[in-house]
Amino acid sequence: MLVFDQVDYHYRRGVPVLRQLSFTIRQGEFTSIIGGNGSGKSTLAKLMNGLLQPREGQVKLGQLNTLNPEDLRGIRERAGLVFQNPEDQFITTSVHDEVVFGLENLRVPGEQIADRVNEALRAVHMEEYAEAMPHQLSGGQKQRVALAAVIAMKPAILIVDEATSMLDPQGRQSILDVLHSLHRQGMTIIHITHHMEEILSSGRVLLLSRGEIVFDGTPSALFGNVSLAEHSLALPFAVRLHQALGLRAPLCADWKETITGLWSMS
Amino acid sequence: MVYELKDVGVRINGKDILQSVSCTLQKGRWISVIGQAGAGKSTFAQVITGLTPFCTGEYTHNGQSLPGDRRGKRTAVPQAGYVFQFPEQQIFETTVYKELAFALKVKGAAPDKLDEAVKSVMGQLGLPESLLQQNPLQLSGGLKRLVAIASVLIAEPELLILDEPTAGLDPLSRIALLKKLQAWQREKRRTVLFISHQIEDVAEYSDEVMIFTQGRLLAHLEVNELFLRQSKLLEQAGLPLPEPVQLLRWMEAASGRSLEPASCREEDILRLVRPVWQSRGLHHGG
Numbered sequence: 001m002l003v004f005d006q007v008d009y010h011y012r013r014g015v016p017v018l019r020q021l022s023f024t025i026r027q028g029e030f031t032s033i034i035g036g037n038g039s040g041k042s043t044l045a046k047l048m049n050g051l052l053q054p055r056e057g058q059v060k061l062g063q064l065n066t067l068n069p070e071d072l073r074g075i076r077e078r079a080g081l082v083f084q085n086p087e088d089q090f091i092t093t094s095v096h097d098e099v100v101f102g103l104e105n106l107r108v109p110g111e112q113i114a115d116r117v118n119e120a121l122r123a124v125h126m127e128e129y130a131e132a133m134p135h136q137l138s139g140g141q142k143q144r145v146a147l148a149a150v151i152a153m154k155p156a157i158l159i160v161d162e163a164t165s166m167l168d169p170q171g172r173q174s175i176l177d178v179l180h181s182l183h184r185q186g187m188t189i190i191h192i193t194h195h196m197e198e199i200l201s202s203g204r205v206l207l208l209s210r211g212e213i214v215f216d217g218t219p220s221a222l223f224g225n226v227s228l229a230e231h232s233l234a235l236p237f238a239v240r241l242h243q244a245l246g247l248r249a250p251l252c253a254d255w256k257e258t259i260t261g262l263w264s265m266s
Numbered sequence: 267m268v269y270e271l272k273d274v275g276v277r278i279n280g281k282d283i284l285q286s287v288s289c290t291l292q293k294g295r296w297i298s299v300i301g302q303a304g305a306g307k308s309t310f311a312q313v314i315t316g317l318t319p320f321c322t323g324e325y326t327h328n329g330q331s332l333p334g335d336r337r338g339k340r341t342a343v344p345q346a347g348y349v350f351q352f353p354e355q356q357i358f359e360t361t362v363y364k365e366l367a368f369a370l371k372v373k374g375a376a377p378d379k380l381d382e383a384v385k386s387v388m389g390q391l392g393l394p395e396s397l398l399q400q401n402p403l404q405l406s407g408g409l410k411r412l413v414a415i416a417s418v419l420i421a422e423p424e425l426l427i428l429d430e431p432t433a434g435l436d437p438l439s440r441i442a443l444l445k446k447l448q449a450w451q452r453e454k455r456r457t458v459l460f461i462s463h464q465i466e467d468v469a470e471y472s473d474e475v476m477i478f479t480q481g482r483l484l485a486h487l488e489v490n491e492l493f494l495r496q497s498k499l500l501e502q503a504g505l506p507l508p509e510p511v512q513l514l515r516w517m518e519a520a521s522g523r524s525l526e527p528a529s530c531r532e533e534d535i536l537r538l539v540r541p542v543w544q545s546r547g548l549h550h551g552g
């Protein structure tokens with residue numbers, strides 16, 4: 001369980017970035033976090049794994065508290081963060097070493113490392129690039145490697161900060177499939193995204209606006225109740241279609257299924 | 267102002283990255299470049315700007331030949347501005363103001379013109395002036411990207427090349443940016459080369475589309491021609507149809523009617539599909 005209790009954060013004194021955030025993420029949830037540019041999503045992600053510490057309030061992961069230096073190691077093991085910009089994350093000179101690095105840090109026994117590296121690179125379809133230099137990959141490939149490095153560590157909570165923004169549509173879908181399959185295996189997923197259609201398949205959505213949580217609920221409740229434009233968001237196509245055709249059917253991620261069903265009933 | 271490639275090829279470490287690409291980029295057109303990851307889009311854009319030398323073929327600007335340099339030297343391509351895929355690749359200064367002014371100084375602009383130009387480009391992109399004294403590298407991902415775009419736009423290039431310019435922007439900022447860029451491009455009759463994975467945006471904003479597969483230019487055609495009549499090309503390139511076009515196809519199949527929207531833009535497709543849906547007595551549907 002990940003608990004935010006009245007968390008405040010600022011980088012510079014007098015310029016609050018996050019204000020009075022309180023929420024709980026339960027084990028096994030798939031939560032999307034959305035919000036405009038600069039609303040504080042990446043800051044929130046870094047608070048989740050102790051990379052930043054709250055100025056006020058506290059962030060707890062089970063019994064561990066990000067304010068306790070001796071808890072930080074345990075927190076980093078349990079909460080894996082994939083950065084928005086993969087270049088921020090790379091340290092080594094090959095894709096293979098990039099994934100190994102994190103595992104060695106976790107003191108994973110040597111004989112398990114090879115398997116976990118291969119498995120993670122396979123999951124993101126980068127096994128053919130094991131010997132490539134991370135800095136020479138395309139934008140989308142970098143994002144895949146960054147994700148592999150974190151999932152190899154098998155964190156209980158996986159936090160991905162816009163990890164699909166550089167991918168082509170197929171690549172994006174395949175990464176989403178990876179996230180959903182990890183979720184089915186019991187991993188807690190926190191997915192930060194600007195792609196509104198991606199949130200339709202998550203159980204819960206948190207909407208951040210100017211450092212505050214202004215919505216916490218299901219995707220369909222979000223589209224029914226919140227003026228998205230106020231928070232620099234837009235409706236996904238499925239919802240625009242619902243409105244254009246005047247559909248009252250419940251919203252589902254696959255609009256084709258919805259209209260096919262209605263059409264055949266008439 | 268015309269940029270023209272004839273049979274251009276790029277080979278790096280013995281591997282063909284681009285093969286015999288021929289195309290003409292006309293003045294005042296919004297040309298989108300699409301293709302799967304690794305299809306050669308960014309390399310193509312870098313050849314156009316002269317950042318990547320080409321090995322074979324010919325490159326001309328207004329009929330003047332630009333040197334294709336086989337020894338790895340860069341070609342100076344007149345009037346082309348390039349916005350990189352990651353803003354960090356082009357941000358160097360310690361304040362947003364300096365970052366924007368730098369591009370103009372390089373062009374030899376008079377110092378007393380700097381302030382005005384900086385303000386004007388900030389206004390064009392809807393960036394608040396309060397950002398000017400901030401460190402661009404400490405801005406949020408989305409704002410960093412807008413600063414990178416502003417630093418290229420300020421030099422008023424004839425040809426603006428945008429490599430995934432909307433990645434990392436929130437939905438409203440994404441739409442606002444595309445609209446502003448389109449207004450700028452149309453008003454000043456500039457050429458935009460827009461590399462994007464967002465196929466819906468490509469259908470919405472382009473005049474023409476270039477499709478790349480495996481280092482080759484598969485097709486270069488008018489946007490409506492591609493999405494409404496030659497969508498097989500997308501399949502061939504492993505790309506999805508825009509959602510509105512998928513809806514159109516679905517409706518044609520369901521109703522057995524052939525539908526011809528005014529354009530491939532979402533608005534025009536929904537306008538056509540709505541009455542067909544309602545004629546089925548479905549307006550209270552569900």
Ligand SMILES: Nc1ncnc2c1ncn2[C@@H]1O[C@H](COP(=O)(O)OP(=O)(O)OP(=O)(O)O)[C@@H](O)[C@H]1O
Pocket residue numbers: 011012017035036037038039040041042043044084404405406407408409434436
């Ligand atoms: N290292 C830093 N130093 C100072 N200010 C920062 C730093 N990182 C972020 N900020 C500021 O904190 C605020 C929130 O930024 P954050 O990166 O968390 O937003 P975000 O929601 O992730 O935005 P985006 O969608 O653009 O990625 C912004 O105003 C940003 O400029």
Ligand SMILES: [Mg+2]
Pocket residue numbers: 041042043084161406407
């Ligand atoms: Mg962010």
